Amino acid sequence: MSLGSSYSVDLCRLCAQICNACAEECDRHAAMGMDHCRECADACRECAEACNTMISENN
Template sequence: MSHQKYHACIDACSSCANACDHCSTACLQEDNVARMQRCIRLDIDCAALCRFAAAAMARSSEHVSDICRLCACLCEACAAECAKHEHDHCMECAEACRDCAQACHAMVA
């Protein structure tokens, strides 16, 4: 199948989406939720875009390069924001976002 060439990137996108979902939910449980607003918003956007990118790759969309470029950009922004927070869930999310951005950049190259 043609989508198999995207296997590693699809896996990275799926892992990132799951990490972002976990992070946004965990951020809502933190003492100062107001301080976590940007993190939560980026987590939600990143999870949605990662799932969209994985689906686009699975169906070999003709726009997969553009979608993955945008996904990498959003993953980098989410990673940068999560890295500002000391919580384990933020650190894990930042790592998953960096991995996904790297996989998306490699796929587009």
């Protein structure tokens, strides 16, 4: 992102999509009592949020 690559925004968008998909899957497992999956879902959402912030700052 700091070098202004033409692929930076696309890469961050893809990363956010992957992190959101992972969070959704982890939520399903967390609903079955797997606390470590809740932690994973939270971390994935934080990553997606960071990616979305970088996208908005570079558009």
